[in-house]
Amino acid sequence: TMQRQLGRLARRFSSRPAPTGYFPFDLDKSGLRVIPPTIFAVGLNFKSHANELKKPFPVEPIIFGKGANTITSNGSPIIIPKQEQNVDYECELAVILGPKPCVNVQPKDALKYVLGYCVANDVSGRGFQFERPNGGQWLRSKTFDSFLPLGPSLVPAAAVADPQALTMTTRINGEVMQSGSTGDMIFSVADIISFLSISTTLLPYTLILTGTPAGVGTARTPPRYLRPGDAVEVSIGGIGSLSNPVIAET
Numbered sequence: 001t002m003q004r005q006l007g008r009l010a011r012r013f014s015s016r017p018a019p020t021g022y023f024p025f026d027l028d029k030s031g032l033r034v035i036p037p038t039i040f041a042v043g044l045n046f047k048s049h050a051n052e053l054k055k056p057f058p059v060e061p062i063i064f065g066k067g068a069n070t071i072t073s074n075g076s077p078i079i080i081p082k083q084e085q086n087v088d089y090e091c092e093l094a095v096i097l098g099p100k101p102c103v104n105v106q107p108k109d110a111l112k113y114v115l116g117y118c119v120a121n122d123v124s125g126r127g128f129q130f131e132r133p134n135g136g137q138w139l140r141s142k143t144f145d146s147f148l149p150l151g152p153s154l155v156p157a158a159a160v161a162d163p164q165a166l167t168m169t170t171r172i173n174g175e176v177m178q179s180g181s182t183g184d185m186i187f188s189v190a191d192i193i194s195f196l197s198i199s200t201t202l203l204p205y206t207l208i209l210t211g212t213p214a215g216v217g218t219a220r221t222p223p224r225y226l227r228p229g230d231a232v233e234v235s236i237g238g239i240g241s242l243s244n245p246v247i248a249e250t
Contacts, residue, residue, distance in 0.1 A: 019145050024073030025153045027096070027115065027205065036096075036207040039066045040196055041122060041142065045211025046184045052219040061187045061195050064138045066122075066209070070148035077247045079146040080228060084125035087226045087246075090212035091170040091178050091234035093163065094120035094150060095189055098204035103197050110193035113202070114157040119242050121170075121234045122209050123147035126218045126225070150207075152240045160238060163189045167237035168213055172230055180213025182236075 021035040043062035044050045050057050072078070080087050098115035105113060122142065129141035160166075163182060170178035187195070189210060196202060217224040226232060228248040235241040 019069040019071065021068035021071060023096075023205070024071065024150055025118070027098070027154055034205050035068050036071075036205050037203040039068065039070075039148070039207045039209070041066060041092075041209040042187065042192055042211045043138070045186050045192075046180065046213045047186060048180060048184055048214035049212055049216065050186070052214045052216070057186055061192055063196070064142065066139070066148055067143045069145055070123075070143055072146045072149050072244070074149065074151035074242045074244070076149070076244060077146060078121075078123055078149065078226060078232065078244050079144070080226065080246065080248050081125065081144050082249045084127050084141075084144065085225070086126040086218070086223070088124045088126050088217040089170055089172070089177070089226060089232050089234070090122040090124060090216060091168045091236070092120040092122045092209045092212050093166060093168070093182055093189070093236055093239070094118045095163075095193070095208040095210060096154065097193070097202050097206040097208070101201050101203050102193070103201040104199065105194055105197045107188070107190040107194045110190040110197075111157065111163070113193065114189070115205070116154040116156045117160055117163065117239055118150055118154055119152070119234055119236045119239050120209050121149040121232065121242055121244065122212060123149070123226075126223075130218075149234075149242045149244050151242050155239050166239065169235045170215065171233045171235075172224070172226070174231075177217070177224065178213055178215035180215070182210070184213055185211060
C-alpha cells in the first residue's frame with residue numbers, strides 16, 4: 001500500500017537529507033536546475049480557512065515568504081524539528097512565473113506570466129507561528145528544512161483552463177483532512193500576481209503559494225499535528241499528488 005511504501009521511504013531517509021533549494025522537477029525540459037528567486041506565500045486566502053480560524057476575511061492579500069532551503073520533493077521526508085512539535089499541513093496550489101518577468105501587471109493580464117502550476121504542501125510550525133514572543137513568527141515558522149514539498153511535476157499554464165476551479169485534498173494515513181476548491185480563494189491567482197507586482201519586478205521562476213482550504217490540524221479539536229510515522233498526501237485535481245513520509249529530526 002501507499003502507507004507501507006512511504007514507511008519504507010521514511011526509514012531510507014532516517015539521516016537528514018541536505019536541502020538544495022532547487023525546484024525538484026524540470027521547468028523547461030532542458031535539464032536546467034533552478035532555485036526560485038523568491039518564494040511568496042499568501043495567508044488566510046480561503047474563506048473556509050479564515051472561518052475555521054475565526055478570522056475576518058483579509059481586505060488585501062497577506063504576504064509572507066519561505067526560504068528555498070524548505071523545498072523538498074515528492075516522496076522525500078517531512079522532518080519534525082526538535083524545537084517544533086506542532087507541525088501542520090497545508091495543501092496549496094503553487095504558481096511558477098516565467099519565462100518573462102512582470103511588473104505593475106493588471107489582474108486581467110496576470111495569467112499571461114504564469115509558466116505553470118504544481119502541488120505544494122506549505123508545512124508550518126504552529127508553535128513558532130503563534131506562541132513565540134512578539135506575536136509569533138510567521139516566516140520563521142514556515143522555513144524549517146523540508147517544509148515545502150513540491151511536485152510532482154510542472155503542469156504548463158496552457159493545460160489549466162481555470163486555476164480557480166481545481167479540487168484540493170489532503171489525506172493523512174489515508175484519512176481525508178482537507179477537501180476544498182481553489183474557487184474558495186478570497187484573492188484569485190491573477191489578483192495575487194497583480195498585487196505582488198506593484199512596483200516590484202517578479203523575476204522568472206518566482207514561486208507563489210496561494211493559500212489553503214479548511215481542515216488544517218491546528219483548527220481541529222483536539223489539534224491534529226503531523227507525527228513521525230505519518231504519511232501525508234496532498235492532491236489537486238488536474239495537477240497531481242504529493243506523498244511524503246514524516247520523520248523526527250535526529
